[in-house]
Amino acid sequence: MMVSVVAELKDGAARKITLEMLAEARRLADASGSGSVALIAPGALAAGEAERLASQGADRILHVEGESLQGYATEVYAAAVQAAVEASKPDAVFFGATSQGKDLAPRVAGRLRVGLASDCTGFEWRDGELTARRPIFAGKAFGRVAWSQARPRLATVRPNTFTPLPPDASRKAAVEKVPLPPITPRARVVGFEKSEGEMLDLTEANIIVSGGRAMQGPENFEILRKLCKVLGATLGASRAAVDAGWIDHSHQVGQTGKVVNPTVYFAVGISGAIQHLAGMSSSRTIVAINKDKDAPIFKIASYGIVGDLYQVVPALTEEFQKALQE
Amino acid sequence: MNILVFVKQVPDTETRIQLKDGVVDTSSVKWVANPYDEFAIEEALRIKERLGQGKVTVVSLGPDRVKEAIKYALSLGADEGVHVKGEGVALADPLAVATVLAAAARKAGFDLILTGKQGVDHDWSQAGIILAELLDLPHVSVVVHLEVDPASKQGKAKREVEGGAELVEFSLPAVITAQKGLNEPRYASLKGIMAVKKKTIPEWSLSELGVDAASVGESAAAVRFVEFSLPPPRQAGKILEGDPKDTARELVRILHREAKVI
Numbered sequence: 001m002m003v004s005v006v007a008e009l010k011d012g013a014a015r016k017i018t019l020e021m022l023a024e025a026r027r028l029a030d031a032s033g034s035g036s037v038a039l040i041a042p043g044a045l046a047a048g049e050a051e052r053l054a055s056q057g058a059d060r061i062l063h064v065e066g067e068s069l070q071g072y073a074t075e076v077y078a079a080a081v082q083a084a085v086e087a088s089k090p091d092a093v094f095f096g097a098t099s100q101g102k103d104l105a106p107r108v109a110g111r112l113r114v115g116l117a118s119d120c121t122g123f124e125w126r127d128g129e130l131t132a133r134r135p136i137f138a139g140k141a142f143g144r145v146a147w148s149q150a151r152p153r154l155a156t157v158r159p160n161t162f163t164p165l166p167p168d169a170s171r172k173a174a175v176e177k178v179p180l181p182p183i184t185p186r187a188r189v190v191g192f193e194k195s196e197g198e199m200l201d202l203t204e205a206n207i208i209v210s211g212g213r214a215m216q217g218p219e220n221f222e223i224l225r226k227l228c229k230v231l232g233a234t235l236g237a238s239r240a241a242v243d244a245g246w247i248d249h250s251h252q253v254g255q256t257g258k259v260v261n262p263t264v265y266f267a268v269g270i271s272g273a274i275q276h277l278a279g280m281s282s283s284r285t286i287v288a289i290n291k292d293k294d295a296p297i298f299k300i301a302s303y304g305i306v307g308d309l310y311q312v313v314p315a316l317t318e319e320f321q322k323a324l325q326e
Numbered sequence: 327m328n329i330l331v332f333v334k335q336v337p338d339t340e341t342r343i344q345l346k347d348g349v350v351d352t353s354s355v356k357w358v359a360n361p362y363d364e365f366a367i368e369e370a371l372r373i374k375e376r377l378g379q380g381k382v383t384v385v386s387l388g389p390d391r392v393k394e395a396i397k398y399a400l401s402l403g404a405d406e407g408v409h410v411k412g413e414g415v416a417l418a419d420p421l422a423v424a425t426v427l428a429a430a431a432r433k434a435g436f437d438l439i440l441t442g443k444q445g446v447d448h449d450w451s452q453a454g455i456i457l458a459e460l461l462d463l464p465h466v467s468v469v470v471h472l473e474v475d476p477a478s479k480q481g482k483a484k485r486e487v488e489g490g491a492e493l494v495e496f497s498l499p500a501v502i503t504a505q506k507g508l509n510e511p512r513y514a515s516l517k518g519i520m521a522v523k524k525k526t527i528p529e530w531s532l533s534e535l536g537v538d539a540a541s542v543g544e545s546a547a548a549v550r551f552v553e554f555s556l557p558p559p560r561q562a563g564k565i566l567e568g569d570p571k572d573t574a575r576e577l578v579r580i581l582h583r584e585a586k587v588i
C-alpha cells in the first residue's frame with residue numbers, strides 16, 4: 001500500500017506532526033509487504049530537509065512547485081495536493097489534524113469526492129479493510145471508521161499520537177517535481193496575530209496546566225503561568241473560566257474547546273464537569289488540585305492534592321524549580 | 327444580502343454517552359442546536375442588523391426532530407427556516423451531507439453561507455468546507471472575527487490557528503465556519519418565541535433538490551462507522567492531603583523521581 005503524507009512546512013522545515021505521520025505511514029506501508037511512503041511537499045523544502053525526511057520514513061518526495069504556493073491559501077494547497085495525488089496515485093493520504101490540515105483535507109475530499117476520516121488516533125486492518133480509530137463526542141466515545149472503495153482514503157492524524165522514527169541516514173528518497181500552474185485564490189492569508197507567550201498549542205503540548213472556576217478571576221491565572229514557565233507547559237482552562245471572561249477561548253479544554261492528550265495534565269481548581277473530562281481524559285497522567293475532596297476530577301486523577309490551590313500551586317512551582325535544576 | 331445558515335441538531339454537551347447494541351444510545355438524549363452553529367446564527371443576525379437589510383434563512387438536514395433546532399433559530403430572529411428531509415441520507419458521512427446541503431443552498435440562493443466549524447457529535451469538522459468546494463466557493467474556517475462588505479463583495483476574517491490568529495481576505499459569496507469567540511449568542515425573546523408560532527417551515531425532499539438518493543445513501547457513503555467503543559474507565563489514583571508544602575514536595579517527588587513523567 002502506498003501512503004502519502006502531506007508535509008506541514010514552516011519556513012521550509014517540516015513540523016513535528018509531519019514526522020509523526022511519516023512513522024505511521026511507514027508502519028502501514030511496511031506491513032502491507034510491497035508498500036511505499038511518499039511525502040507531498042507543497043512548496044520548497046529547506047536545505048537538508050529532504051534528507052531528514054528520507055531518514056525518517058519517506059521513500060519519495062513529491063515537491064509541488066508553483067509561484068502560487070507562497071503563503072497558505074486553501075484553494076492553492078488543495079490544487080497542489082490534487083496534482084501530487086494524480087502524479088502518484090496513493091492508496092491513502094495523511095494530513096495533520098492541525099489548523100492547516102483540518103482546513104485543507106476537507107477541501108481535497110470534496111474535490112476528489114473521497115472519504116476523509118478526521119482526527120485519527122490509530123489505524124488497523126479489519127477483515128481486509130483499513131480502518132481508523134477516532135474520538136467522537138470530544139472523546140466521550142470512540143468510533144472506528146472505514147472508507148468506501150474510492151481512492152485515495154484521506155485522514156487527518158492527531159498530533160502527539162505517533163512517535164517519529166529514529167533517523168536512519170542510510171535511507172534515501174528520490175525527489176520528484178510536480179508543477180502547479182498559477183492559481184488566484186479567492187481567500188488568502190494576509191497576516192498573522194501572535195497570541196500571548198511562547199507556549200506550544202494545547203493540542204501539541206506535553207504538559208498542560210489548566211485552571212477552572214476556583215481561579216476566581218483573570219489575575220489569579222498568573223499563579224498558573226508561573227508553574228507553566230517552570231515546566232515548559234501550556235496554559236489551559238475550563239469552560240467555566242472561559243465563559244466568565246477570565247481567559248481567551250483558545251485556552252479552553254473540553255467539548256466546545258480542544259481535545260488534548262498530553263503526558264501530564266494538571267487540573268487546578270477544576271471540579272470535573274463532563275464536558276471538561278471528555279476533552280482531557282486521554283491524558284497519560286492526570287494531576288488534580290482541588291480543595292473539595294469529593295470533586296469528580298479526583299475519580300479520574302492519577303495523583304491529587306486536596307488543598308487550597310493558592311498555597312499548593314506556588315509550593316509546587318518552587319519544588320519543581322528545585323527538582324528540575326538538580 | 328441573503329445569508330444562509332446551516333444548523334445541525336446534536337446531543338446536548340451535558341450528555342453522558344452510552345452504547346446500546348454496539349451503537350451510541352440516543353434514546354434519552356436531549357437534542358439541541360449545535361453550539362458552534364449558534365455562533366453562526368448569531369453572526370448572521372448581527373450582519374443583517376448592521377446592514378439594516380437582508381434575510382437570514384436557517385436550513386437543517388435530518389429527521390423531523392430537527393424542526394426544533396430550526397424553531398430555536400427562528401425564535402432568535404432568523405427570517406425563514408427550511409427542513410431538508412434526511413430519510414435515506416448517510417447522515418454520518420460528511421460528503422453525503424455536504425452534497426445535500428449544496429443542493430439546498432442552490433435552491434435557496436445566497437450571498438453568504440455560515441455554519442459551525444464542527445458538530446459536537448461526530449466531530450468531523452468537514453461539512454462546511456466540503457460544501458464550499460462543491461459550490462465552488464472560497465471558505466474561511468474556524469473564524470473568530472468576521473467583516474463583510476456586500477457593496478465590494480469582499481470580506482475579512484480572523485481564524486484561530488496554533489499560537490495565534492490568521493487574517494484572511496476573501497471574496498463573496500463564501501462559506502464561513504464559526505468558532506467559539508466569534509460572538510456572544512443572544513437568548514430568545516418572548517416576542518421571538520411567539521413569532522415562531524406564525525411561521526411555517528417548508529420541507530424539501532431529495533427529489534425536490536434534484537439529488538439522486540442513491541448517491542447520498544448509506545451504501546454510497548465515503549466514510550462509515552463500523553464500530554463504537556467507550557474509553558476505558560480510569561482508576562482513581564493516589565490522593566494526598568495535609569500541609570500544602572509537604573504534599574507539593576511529595577507530588578513533585580512522585581512525578582519527577584517515581585513516575586518520571588516530568
